[in-house]
Amino acid sequence: MDILSTLSPRALHAPESGIVELVNYARGRAGLIPLWVGEGDLPTPSFISDAAAEALRAGETFYTWQRGIPELRQALSRYYQRHFGQSLSPEHFYVVGSGMQAIQLVLQAIASPGDDMVYLSPAWPNFAAAAGIAGIRPLAVPLEFTAGRWQLDLTRLEAAITPNTKALFINTPSNPTGWTATKEELAAILAIARRRGLWIMADEIYARYYYAGGRAPSFLDVMEADDRVVFVNSFSKNWSMTGWRVGWIVAPPAMGQVIENLVQYSTSGVAQFLQKGAVTALDEGDRFVRSNIEKATLSRDLFCDALIATNRVETLKPDGAIYAFLKIDGVEDVRKTALDIVDKTGVGLAPGTAFGEGGSLFMRACFLRDPAQVAEAAERLSRYIAAL
Numbered sequence: 001m002d003i004l005s006t007l008s009p010r011a012l013h014a015p016e017s018g019i020v021e022l023v024n025y026a027r028g029r030a031g032l033i034p035l036w037v038g039e040g041d042l043p044t045p046s047f048i049s050d051a052a053a054e055a056l057r058a059g060e061t062f063y064t065w066q067r068g069i070p071e072l073r074q075a076l077s078r079y080y081q082r083h084f085g086q087s088l089s090p091e092h093f094y095v096v097g098s099g100m101q102a103i104q105l106v107l108q109a110i111a112s113p114g115d116d117m118v119y120l121s122p123a124w125p126n127f128a129a130a131a132g133i134a135g136i137r138p139l140a141v142p143l144e145f146t147a148g149r150w151q152l153d154l155t156r157l158e159a160a161i162t163p164n165t166k167a168l169f170i171n172t173p174s175n176p177t178g179w180t181a182t183k184e185e186l187a188a189i190l191a192i193a194r195r196r197g198l199w200i201m202a203d204e205i206y207a208r209y210y211y212a213g214g215r216a217p218s219f220l221d222v223m224e225a226d227d228r229v230v231f232v233n234s235f236s237k238n239w240s241m242t243g244w245r246v247g248w249i250v251a252p253p254a255m256g257q258v259i260e261n262l263v264q265y266s267t268s269g270v271a272q273f274l275q276k277g278a279v280t281a282l283d284e285g286d287r288f289v290r291s292n293i294e295k296a297t298l299s300r301d302l303f304c305d306a307l308i309a310t311n312r313v314e315t316l317k318p319d320g321a322i323y324a325f326l327k328i329d330g331v332e333d334v335r336k337t338a339l340d341i342v343d344k345t346g347v348g349l350a351p352g353t354a355f356g357e358g359g360s361l362f363m364r365a366c367f368l369r370d371p372a373q374v375a376e377a378a379e380r381l382s383r384y385i386a387a388l
Helices: 018-026 046-057 072-083 099-110 123-135 154-159 183-194 252-266 271-284 285-307 334-345 372-388
Strands: 095-096 116-121 137-142 144-146 150-151 165-171 199-203 229-234 247-250 322-326 363-366
Touching: 046 123, 046 183, 072 095, 072 247, 072 271, 095 099, 095 199, 095 252, 099 199, 099 229, 099 247, 116 372, 137 154, 137 183, 150 247, 154 183, 165 183, 165 252, 183 199, 247 322, 271 334, 285 322
Parallel strands: 116 137, 116 165, 165 199, 199 229
Antiparallel strands: 095 247, 144 150, 229 247, 322 363
């Protein structure tokens, strides 16, 4: 019997990650500078890990609240008051097993198989793949790349909406491009959603990585209480917690029982001792987040300045997020080139083909690392580019 032929077509057609392909190809090599995945080089700081370990030792290992422990939902409420100026009650917050699961649960809540969802591309590939696995058709609207900068054509965005479209997925600041919507653009996107009766799934995971200072504009700055906007987020990037797999959803309290039910029938909740660490991250981690942002700012400048100086790389310093998305003159097969670069230089980049429409001539580098290491990576890449 052909076992694969008996499996679900949706599962069979789930695409292989073009990022993971490179990681698996070169993982563990000596001297490697891994800029291919979206994480920094620091482990979770001890004040967060210690809080989780203490809860683990105290026996906080039982079934817990599907919506998240009350202490964490209260901490999220305080966090949004502090950084977004929003008075959101704990009933707006739902703790889930990663930002990826947040996306999956919101997809299940707001859309059905056969619906369309419009998103901006190039994009982190997991959203479109998750939508496809759920039987939802992802429709890409490419951002425009002009003079090294990415821009959104709002007319093109609205033209992509079909009678079957249920929602817009908006990631700003963007992975991989660094495109960051202005407050005016967010208001215009919200107006389209209101006019067309659509949901917005807002991925603002990089809101704190905003190089103009402060935090990036948010839909929270322009929306009303009755707007159909749901936010997905994660502890991964701000607090160096990628391996913890803890995220959250911000949604109207009226959705609470629906989200609780979806959590119950997927993971039945996030481990309580992990949530205790997350409480500490929110309440005591602002200084650590600021240090991560300062490091990202310096590394962004070192990396981009060095590559732009080759006169062979088309890019500008991104407005937000933690990635340089770069186009090397004369390179057309970025997957093949990314493999060659890691073989010859020991620098791991993600090929732009992994990020969908509009990304096929680009490569992504995550610069949330020690500036000295990022400068070394830029030097290696500059030598490689000079030899092309």
